[in-house]
Amino acid sequence: MRQQRVFTAEGMEPNTIARRRPYTILFVDDEQAILNAIERLTFDSDANCLFYESPLKALEKLRKDPVDIIVSDLNMPEMSGVDLLAQVASEYPETIRLAMSGMNEKETVLEAINQGRIWGYITKPWDNEELLGSLEQAIYLRSLILERLMLQRSVSQLSCLNHEGFENFVGDSLAMQCVYQIISRAAPSDASVFITGESGTGKELVAEALHQRSRRSEKPLVTLNCAAIPSELLESEIFGHVKGAFSGAVKDREGLASMADGGSLFLDEISEMDIGLQSKLLRFIQTGSFSKVGSSTMETVDIRFISACNRDPMKAIEEGQLREDLYYRLNVISVDMPPLRDREWDALLLANNFLQSYASKEDKLVVAFDEQSEALIGNYHWPGNVRQLENAVNSAVILCSEQLISAADLNNTLKLPPEELESLTRRSMGAKPPVAAVAAIPPHSPANIDAHIDGNGAETAVLNPSRTRTDVPKPLSEVEREAVEQALAHCDQNVARAAALLEVSPSTLYRKLQQWSD
Numbered sequence: 387m388r389q390q391r392v393f394t395a396e397g398m399e400p401n402t403i404a405r406r407r408p409y410t411i412l413f414v415d416d417e418q419a420i421l422n423a424i425e426r427l428t429f430d431s432d433a434n435c436l437f438y439e440s441p442l443k444a445l446e447k448l449r450k451d452p453v454d455i456i457v458s459d460l461n462m463p464e465m466s467g468v469d470l471l472a473q474v475a476s477e478y479p480e481t482i483r484l485a486m487s488g489m490n491e492k493e494t495v496l497e498a499i500n501q502g503r504i505w506g507y508i509t510k511p512w513d514n515e516e517l518l519g520s521l522e523q524a525i526y527l528r529s530l531i532l533e534r535l536m537l538q539r540s541v542s543q544l545s546c547l548n549h550e551g552f553e554n555f556v557g558d559s560l561a562m563q564c565v566y567q568i569i570s571r572a573a574p575s576d577a578s579v580f581i582t583g584e585s586g587t588g589k590e591l592v593a594e595a596l597h598q599r600s601r602r603s604e605k606p607l608v609t610l611n612c613a614a615i616p617s618e619l620l621e622s623e624i625f626g627h628v629k630g631a632f633s634g635a636v637k638d639r640e641g642l643a644s645m646a647d648g649g650s651l652f653l654d655e656i657s658e659m660d661i662g663l664q665s666k667l668l669r670f671i672q673t674g675s676f677s678k679v680g681s682s683t684m685e686t687v688d689i690r691f692i693s694a695c696n697r698d699p700m701k702a703i704e705e706g707q708l709r710e711d712l713y714y715r716l717n718v719i720s721v722d723m724p725p726l727r728d729r730e731w732d733a734l735l736l737a738n739n740f741l742q743s744y745a746s747k748e749d750k751l752v753v754a755f756d757e758q759s760e761a762l763i764g765n766y767h768w769p770g771n772v773r774q775l776e777n778a779v780n781s782a783v784i785l786c787s788e789q790l791i792s793a794a795d796l797n798n799t800l801k802l803p804p805e806e807l808e809s810l811t812r813r814s815m816g817a818k819p820p821v822a823a824v825a826a827i828p829p830h831s832p833a834n835i836d837a838h839i840d841g842n843g844a845e846t847a848v849l850n851p852s853r854t855r856t857d858v859p860k861p862l863s864e865v866e867r868e869a870v871e872q873a874l875a876h877c878d879q880n881v882a883r884a885a886a887l888l889e890v891s892p893s894t895l896y897r898k899l900q901q902w903s904d
């Protein structure tokens with residue numbers, strides 16, 4: 387009996403990716419007899435060998451499920467082997483590509499090698515030991531590439547983790563920087579804040595950050611999810627009750643309003659609150675006074691109100707689910723949370739962060755996302771926002787059987803149909819690693835522009851040379867105007883928000899807009 391040929395790269399440390407699994411080798415040749423001969427030769431090896439007569443079918447297979455190594459004949463009627471390998475080189479540059487050819491095609495092969503489309507070649511007819519030796523070499527090369535990929539990803543993850551975040555937020559997109567600025571400015575005030583945004587965008591984190599950064603941080607932040615408590619119990623939940631106020635009220639009970647005294651009260655999903663109770667809440671907000679259910683004694687507390695709604699509050703008002711007067715009372719400062727799909731590369735930053743925390747929680751040696759899963763994270767539209775991303779990563783960490791998370795692992799919760807999954811994981815759709823986040827910001831975007839106050843106190847926007855990659859400087863006036871235009875576009879033409887983003891006063895911005903319109 388022949389001994390099993392073990393295609394495991396020698397010289398690699400135990401537990402490295404080189405040992406993670408059998409490698410997949412795809413052989414393409416239009417002659418079935420050649421494929422049969424290779425199949426017999428590799429039958430006992432621990433590699434996962436696949437055989438295709440049609441180069442087009444081989445490409446189709448590759449696009450569904452990339453392989454480690456491809457070995458292709460050169461002369462095939464459907465598509466030449468050089469073209470096939472060039473295609474693989476452009477779509478999957480890290481797949482090792484070998485050509486099989488007779489000596490008469492040496493010129494073509496050498497040219498392809500020199501152009502980087504092919505890594506090596508096997509002559510036909512081959513010597514069995516030489517062919518197996520070439521495959522072992524290819525596997526060794528592939529293992530080095532995977533090792534390098536893993537190291538790159540670890541470095542990129544470390545830089546994500548070392549990135550100084552804002553409170554408990556992860557993300558440095560322009561949209562989130564704008565949110566951080568509003569929080570920083572609003573936090574010290576006692577003014578009510580109304581947070582809007584789709585479900586799972588982080589509205590509760592905003593409430594926590596506002597409280598943490600306020601003078602009330604030593605006192606409690608009390609959260610009430612108005613949708614989670616039956617409306618008949620909500621009044622007593624907020625204001626408390628006295629013994630005998632209703633059947634079941636066997637003793638006096640403090641409400642959340644008393645518990646939040648000196649601190650903040652976060653009213654989540656406010657439009658779900660019963661409309662009758664909303665008028666009592668309005669009175670309470672206006673006076674700071676309330677009485678427990680079943681009591682006529684007034685109590686006074688000092689509370690900062692933060693509210694959130696995951697639907698359009700104007701629609702809720704129109705539909706009679708939110709009192710307009712209450713809304714304006716609660717909405718002194720508004721924070722609109724951007725959906726995850728509008729946050730540049732934040733999804734990748736967040737995913738890496740969740741990967742680290744769940745891998746350590748589950749005690750699993752999962753170190754990174756593979757290329758396809760990174761592309762999926764960057765390209766998917768995440769209707770459930772950060773919460774959905776967190777669940778997808780959590781489940782992928784639990785289910786994944788290798789050190790790299792694959793798109794299929796993530797798709798366990800996303801449940802995308804195969805065609806959609808394939809198109810979202812295609813490299814050409816442009817996912818970028820998180821470390822590229824800063825470089826990806828256009829050179830003249832507001833993130834690359836600092837506010838500058840000159841000796842006379844006049845504010846101007848200047849390019850920060852350490853953050854821009856442009857080689858040819860533009861006149862300052864042009865840069866300034868572009869920065870203002872981009873900031874306005876980013877903030878839906880809201881001058882106050884654009885001014886906050888550019889770190890100038892709204893009056894400065896109005897003055898400049900006036901000058902430019904003259």
Ligand SMILES: Nc1ncnc2c1ncn2[C@@H]1O[C@H](COP(=O)(O)OP(=O)(O)OP(=O)(O)O)[C@@H](O)[C@H]1O
Pocket residue numbers: 554555556557583584585586587588589590591592654695696736772773776
């Ligand atoms: N930028 C972020 N960085 C890190 N974690 C985040 C971020 N945004 C949200 N999360 C996490 O995502 C989950 C959902 O966030 P959160 O509960 O704050 O969303 P929400 O907008 O209040 O949702 P809902 O409207 O459904 O109540 C939480 O586990 C939260 O910690």
